[in-house]
Amino acid sequence: MEYKTVLTTCTHCGCGCSFYLEVLDGDVIGTIPCKTSPVNEGKLCIKGWNVHQFIQSDKRLKRPLLRKDGVLTEVSWDEAMDFTASRLREIKETSGSDSLAFFTSAKVTNEENYLLQKFARAAVGTNSVDHCARL
Amino acid sequence: MTNSIAELEDADCIFVIGSNTTSSHPLVATRIFRAKQKGAKLIVADPRTIQIATMADIHVRQNLGTDVALLNGIMHVILDRRWHDQDFIDKNTEGFEEIRELLKGYPPEKVSEITGIPADNIVRIAEYYGKAEKASIVYCMGITQHTTGVDNVKSLANLAMLTGNLGRESTGVNPLRGQNNVQGACDMGGLPNVYPAYQPVNMIDIQKKFETAWNARLSDKVGLTVPEMLSGAMDGSVKALYVLGENPMQSDPDSSHVEKALKNVDLLVVQDIFLTPTAQLAHVVLPGTSFAEKDGTFSNTERRVMRVRQAIDPVGDSRPDWKIIQDLSTRFGYEMNYDSPAAIMDEIAALTPSYGGINYDRLEGEGIQWPCPTTDHPGTKFLHKDKIARGKGLFHAIEYRPPAETVDDEYPLWLSTGRVFAHYHTGTMTRNCPTLNSEISEGFLEINPVDADRMGIHQGDEVRMASRRGEITARTVVTDRVKEGSLFMPFHFIESNVNLLTNPAFDPIAKIPELKVCAVRIEKAA
Numbered sequence: 001m002e003y004k005t006v007l008t009t010c011t012h013c014g015c016g017c018s019f020y021l022e023v024l025d026g027d028v029i030g031t032i033p034c035k036t037s038p039v040n041e042g043k044l045c046i047k048g049w050n051v052h053q054f055i056q057s058d059k060r061l062k063r064p065l066l067r068k069d070g071v072l073t074e075v076s077w078d079e080a081m082d083f084t085a086s087r088l089r090e091i092k093e094t095s096g097s098d099s100l101a102f103f104t105s106a107k108v109t110n111e112e113n114y115l116l117q118k119f120a121r122a123a124v125g126t127n128s129v130d131h132c133a134r135l
Numbered sequence: 136m137t138n139s140i141a142e143l144e145d146a147d148c149i150f151v152i153g154s155n156t157t158s159s160h161p162l163v164a165t166r167i168f169r170a171k172q173k174g175a176k177l178i179v180a181d182p183r184t185i186q187i188a189t190m191a192d193i194h195v196r197q198n199l200g201t202d203v204a205l206l207n208g209i210m211h212v213i214l215d216r217r218w219h220d221q222d223f224i225d226k227n228t229e230g231f232e233e234i235r236e237l238l239k240g241y242p243p244e245k246v247s248e249i250t251g252i253p254a255d256n257i258v259r260i261a262e263y264y265g266k267a268e269k270a271s272i273v274y275c276m277g278i279t280q281h282t283t284g285v286d287n288v289k290s291l292a293n294l295a296m297l298t299g300n301l302g303r304e305s306t307g308v309n310p311l312r313g314q315n316n317v318q319g320a321c322d323m324g325g326l327p328n329v330y331p332a333y334q335p336v337n338m339i340d341i342q343k344k345f346e347t348a349w350n351a352r353l354s355d356k357v358g359l360t361v362p363e364m365l366s367g368a369m370d371g372s373v374k375a376l377y378v379l380g381e382n383p384m385q386s387d388p389d390s391s392h393v394e395k396a397l398k399n400v401d402l403l404v405v406q407d408i409f410l411t412p413t414a415q416l417a418h419v420v421l422p423g424t425s426f427a428e429k430d431g432t433f434s435n436t437e438r439r440v441m442r443v444r445q446a447i448d449p450v451g452d453s454r455p456d457w458k459i460i461q462d463l464s465t466r467f468g469y470e471m472n473y474d475s476p477a478a479i480m481d482e483i484a485a486l487t488p489s490y491g492g493i494n495y496d497r498l499e500g501e502g503i504q505w506p507c508p509t510t511d512h513p514g515t516k517f518l519h520k521d522k523i524a525r526g527k528g529l530f531h532a533i534e535y536r537p538p539a540e541t542v543d544d545e546y547p548l549w550l551s552t553g554r555v556f557a558h559y560h561t562g563t564m565t566r567n568c569p570t571l572n573s574e575i576s577e578g579f580l581e582i583n584p585v586d587a588d589r590m591g592i593h594q595g596d597e598v599r600m601a602s603r604r605g606e607i608t609a610r611t612v613v614t615d616r617v618k619e620g621s622l623f624m625p626f627h628f629i630e631s632n633v634n635l636l637t638n639p640a641f642d643p644i645a646k647i648p649e650l651k652v653c654a655v656r657i658e659k660a661a
Contacts, residue, residue, distance in 0.1 A: 008426065011426040012315060013160055014318065014436035015163055021446040028427055038141055038439075039140055039435065039437075039439070045162060046570075050570040051568065054425070054565070054567035056447075056450055059409055060425075060453070061414075062453060066418070072417070072420060081459075084402075087402045089468065098372075100376075101367065105316075105379045105381050106381075108380045108423070111432065111479035112456045113316070114479060115479060116379055117324045118471075119460055121354070122345075125354055126354060127328070128327055128358035128364060129326065130361045132361065132381050133320065133321055133325075
């Protein structure tokens with residue numbers, strides 16, 4: 001048996017509570033609130049206590065999907081990524097940069113938000129980047 | 136937030152408006168409880184009797200969409216009774232004479248007619264807030280999700296400046312950010328008009344700085360906001376939509392319109408961790424990872440940049456989202472090869488003045504609150520210390536405007552939407568947490584007992600509810616948490632998707648839709 005705890009930040013609201021994810025043999029089995037966090041001081045709400053439960057849900061997407069004959073079908077990463085990159089490029093070339101638009105996300109990390117807006121602006125050439133801050 | 140979460144507990148007065156704090160931000164609510172225990176006055180202005188309202192020294196239930204009138208009324212009384220801070224106003228603000236003139240038109244009696252709040256209660260709020268040494272305002276989407284969202288926020292800033300409750304510990308104007316990293320998404324330039332740290336895309340020297348750093352030609356044309364992307368998708372001007380970790384099919388108003396728009400594009404790419412209603416419409420779905428399977432940072436509501444650490448390997452064949460974006464970019468023809476999120480943060484710090492002193496070594500421990508311009512800067516607990524950021528704080532004289540849609544004979548009931556304690560946003564994650572989903576597993580419609588009696592509706596009855604945009608069915612909860620004539624429904628549940636009904640009318644500046652107010656009718660389902 002291998003047990004470890006990993007200090008991280010909750011994903012269920014904007015408070016930013018710190019907790020340790022408990023990992024047993026590769027499975028996330030619980031959360032332990034961080035006592036030294038200036039935000040939550042060793043406490044969590046019901047959403048924080050249970051946040052580990054969705055992580056390894058059976059319903060998680062495990063492989064890329066591509067619509068073939070109207071149906072989303074599992075494909076390799078190479079096929080999904082080549083399709084996406086080439087379609088984005090075609091649309092840019094035929095209809096212009098501003099015919100592409102990007103939703104970044106209030107749920108992913110800062111680094112990922114940075115990269116997607118950089119991709120939209122530097123690679124595609126559009127400032128049409130927004131997310132659900134208003135929702 | 137101008138100030139920090141921990142500071143709330145030392146305030147003498149806390150004014151909560153448009154925030155269901157105990158449900159949506161429980162660990163902020165904890166600080167408010169402590170402040171209350173230490174003797175702070177707690178004011179809650181919310182149309183519903185939410186949990187925190189039951190602990191308040193005064194709770195008022197304004198009519199939906201009348202916040203500007205309420206705030207102007209409070210400020211009228213503060214000026215009238217000389218509870219304002221003339222010294223702060225003289226030293227730190229401009230535009231005071233204009234707002235003083237405007238506020239003359241908002242005596243409590245008149246405001247009472249607009250808001251439905253007794254005039255005496257408006258005076259009491261003014262007294263608690265106006266006389267406090269340290270008063271904090273806490274607000275959330277109940278303030279912003281209106282066609283007058285910007286007016287509402289500016290009115291709160293007016294109130295804080297009028298009383299000198301800015302730039303000091305335990306004061307300020309404190310929005311609670313709804314999503315876990317909405318602060319960070321904005322900070323990182325996830326907005327159509329700005330690069331990271333709110334640097335405008337249409338300022339030539341800023342554009343040049345990013346062109347050099349990114350080795351690319353950049354556009355100086357402000358891009359589209361989400362509602363504009365969706366209308367662009369409808370009219371054919373937007374042909375490809377790339378959606379990372381968002382679920383507009385459920386989070387945006389008027390879902391039927393959203394569905395038509397998403398189905399109308401030539402290419403819809405969705406990068407997510409579950410097959411959301413939005414992903415189900417996609418041409419390509421790219422499986423990203425949850426926060427437990429990657430390294431990175433989130434920025435919380437008090438501007439604290441905090442580490443996210445990988446605990447397990449990616450589930451199945453999913454990949455960390457930063458790796459997906461970088462791979463896509465390289466295949467697209469713009470090479471990216473960062474070896475880790477730490478390396479991405481180093482680039483962010485170099486281009487983002489408020490994050491300039493942030494790196495992963497410094498983020499061990501409690502994290503750092505921006506602005507943090509240099510590596511020897513400790514971070515910033517509260518903003519506007521000694522001097523307001525723009526130089527002088529600007530008062531905005533703002534008249535009350537009613538919401539875009541008001542009740543009439545055909546749609547005689549007000550509807551507002553929001554969250555419940557066990558769920559988060561569109562429920563993609565919380566509804567897949569068995570414990571949370573067993574707490575509350577279906578949508579419900581709150582209706583006042585007087586309205587329910589009048590229509591012969593009982594607790595648990597199924598009703599059909601329609602607005603000008605759509606129709607859904609839902610089970611009722613008969614409760615006086617909502618006012619007579621008003622209904623409330625959470626938006627977490629796709630099976631009874633209340634955003635089929637909500638109004639996409641939006642604030643002209645912030646482009647935020649009026650999710651908190653629309654007009655509906657209901658009838659008992661056969």
